[in-house]
Amino acid sequence: MADQLAHEINAFLTHMANHRRIAPNTVAAYQNDLNQFHGYVQSMPNGASTSDQPGGPDLRALDAGTLAGFVLHLREKHYAEATVARKVAAVKSFFNYAAEAGLVADNPAAALDSPRVQRIMPHAVSPNHVHALLEVGCAGRMPDALRNRAMLTLLYHSGMRVSEMVALDAGDIDLQKRVVRCRGRVGRVRQIPLTEPARAALEIYLASGRAALARADEDDIDALFLNHRGTRLTRQGFWLIMKECARHAGIAAPITPHTLRHSFALHQLGRGTTLTDLKELLGHVNLSTTQVYALADRGAPAPA
Template sequence: MVDTKKALQLFIEYLQIEKNCSPYTIDNYKRDLGEFFLFLETQNIEQLALVEYFDARLFLTTLYERDLSKRTVARKISCLRTFYKFLVREGMVGENPFSLLALPKKEHKLPRFLYEEEINQLFSTLNKDTPMGLRDAALLEVLYATGTRISECCNIQLQDIDFSLETILVHGKGKKDRYVPFGQCAKETLQTYINTARTETMSSYRTSHSYLFINYRGEPLTVRGAHYVLNECIKKAAANGKLHPHMLRHSFATHLLNNGADLRTVQELLGHSKISSTQIYTHVTKEQLRKVYNSTHPRA
């Protein structure tokens, strides 16, 4: 008989040690597995080894009945497929009931990004006369200049920045590090922020740490806090909608490709392990299509 708690504990250790998954990914696995365990209770299935293909199909049906997106459903089923694959490998169950379950086709949505004019408008509305206003400007500059994920950006330490080479050591997903360059605008804003706003705020609240971005009390800025900062910035810019951090990452990649960068370079800058993850950015804007057409067609 397989103890569910023991199986979950061993699986989490497998994700941490062998798969080198991030805490965020592991939390998603825990959440998805928790939902599945509750489902087993409703079906009076007391052992993981007793789950059959029919039960897997029934669980999939319950997910669809909740009107979840195809992407979310696919993630949950993929989680369970991986979980049972691990259990089979460890000899805890005889077969994987999710191995033959078809995943829903993913929805191919183009990433939302800001046009260059919108980026310029966003930066023009920032108030750099206050410590936190300067912090906001530095945060936006780094996100757009480097294309880092918001979690990566919040984890940047002072020692990760090389101003002479204009690069930042980014600690990416799966503990994969990469060096990302940044430009003059980001450099100037960062140096001003570090030497004035950051130093003064941390001195006032007597805090001491090496995290680059801080909140108004001088403590490390959290991902949630960064989300709030960006949404406040978009409000000040009098723009519609919300500014999700990934929109700046999408804008970074889109603008690089539209201005001639090759796909492999963008892949490395974004920290994608697969080129297929980067290929979604090969879409181009109507303005770029028109520009290329007018400059290349003989009778344009």
Template sequence: MTNVKNYLNLFIEYLQIEKNYSKYTIVNYTTDIEDFFSFMKEQAILHLEEITYNDTRLYLTQLHTRKYSRKTISRKISSLRSFYKFLIRESILNENPFLLVSIPKKEKKIPQFLYEDEIKQLFSVSDIHTPLGQRNQALVEILYGTGIRVSECCGIKISDIDFFIGTILVTGKGGKQRYIPFGTYAQDAVERYMYDGRKILMSKQKEDHPYLFANHRGEALTDQGIRHILNRMIKNVSSILHIHPHMFRHTFATHLLNEGADMRSVQELLGHSHLSSTQVYTHVTKEHLKKMYMAHHPRA
């Protein structure tokens, strides 16, 4: 099995250098491929070229038996397809046995979003007279005001913000960059935090770092840190309301479309490569329109 692990290392280098994938994405690829290596070991298969279509079907059956969700199974098969595709490109293998494997269709879930009164509750919970309260206020204003991903939010540097024209340069998936406008509420919150709370937090560090958001020790805020902050804020607002950071992104898109924004503009703001990724929000806006119709039309 030594060769297969060497091939995996080559593939990881390719994902890091050529594809510029995030650490989280690379961990998923590695986990999925190593899981398949374990299957090969169980089946006494030593080389990747020995894998046949029947082996892939057996592996797929095992994944179903282990009660994996359709989404997880799809991801694992997709990871293995990409791995084999890379090995063929490198002239290490000649065939991709995963090409013919049918991936289970993903369940279409309507994105969860927050209503305006719920958002207002979150904006009123932070004590903006404290450094952490100022940071938290700036955080929720940026997440809701721009619709950026949590990973993109962690990556914001002070130099990325242009207060004069009201935009942030955001680095998204695959290193793609885009400019996103933000409003006066977000600008006020960020400026207050930058010139007051952040300076106090950064005084705990020997050297300043370029990132906008810092934790209580003055270190750059992480994805996990943002989730922890939001969970704490929710507990102070409601025992019923449950949110995850991505809901700010869903809410941003839904509210824009509900107010008449066109799909292409929302696609660009979200940084979606394909319009189909943005179109999922039309299900939400249709529900909104139906409720409006039922509530106000005299013949509803």
């Protein structure tokens, strides 16, 4: 992209990252969605050019009809409504920024309606599946098995996001005080209590597993969870590990890292944790985000 629209999209993404302190994953999602919007505009018959900007899409040439056409284009591609809603939200945020910055005289997204998306209630995995995942899927005393057990136990017993877990350094774990320092979104840091199962699994991994995975010549020596190359494990790497552990455990039901976060939240409420306390444990900014768990079906029994 090397035109006026592309330039302003890049400026918007920089603004989101540096001034709004939006999480990197969110910025990356905005970038993908706005790049798709840019590609759609380029594919229009005149490429949304103006007489003084013939080289590519011009922000000033875009109107409400352009945006409505983009939404129709997404639906013709058979995107799910939730995906369409996310892409529309990205476009609306971009044009709100452009209007505030005086880049457009009128905001063409002002009247753009976001698709209504039915809220999907979170669900918990059964305690039997959790037990199988930890005891069967992560069985063994090899360094990678100890790491996998520590990661999955910590994820289930803390409710942290997988991006937060893989970002942990060894120094963030305090086994004596039984807490983990978690760096959340937008630079927010919270202390999460370590349950005894999580503390025990981490203690074994730190004593017998991590040193075998670490390599002194790697920059990620501080990372808590290491891959076979001795570098920090990525979200994608953890996702593959979790799928393999679930396969070994014979779990056919869909189970994802976020499923364990949902399970933690629902089981905490089942034990009597207040929404306010759960909000802090999960690292939510707004209580309204946490309230969805109070509306969810808590039919699955909470483990003791």
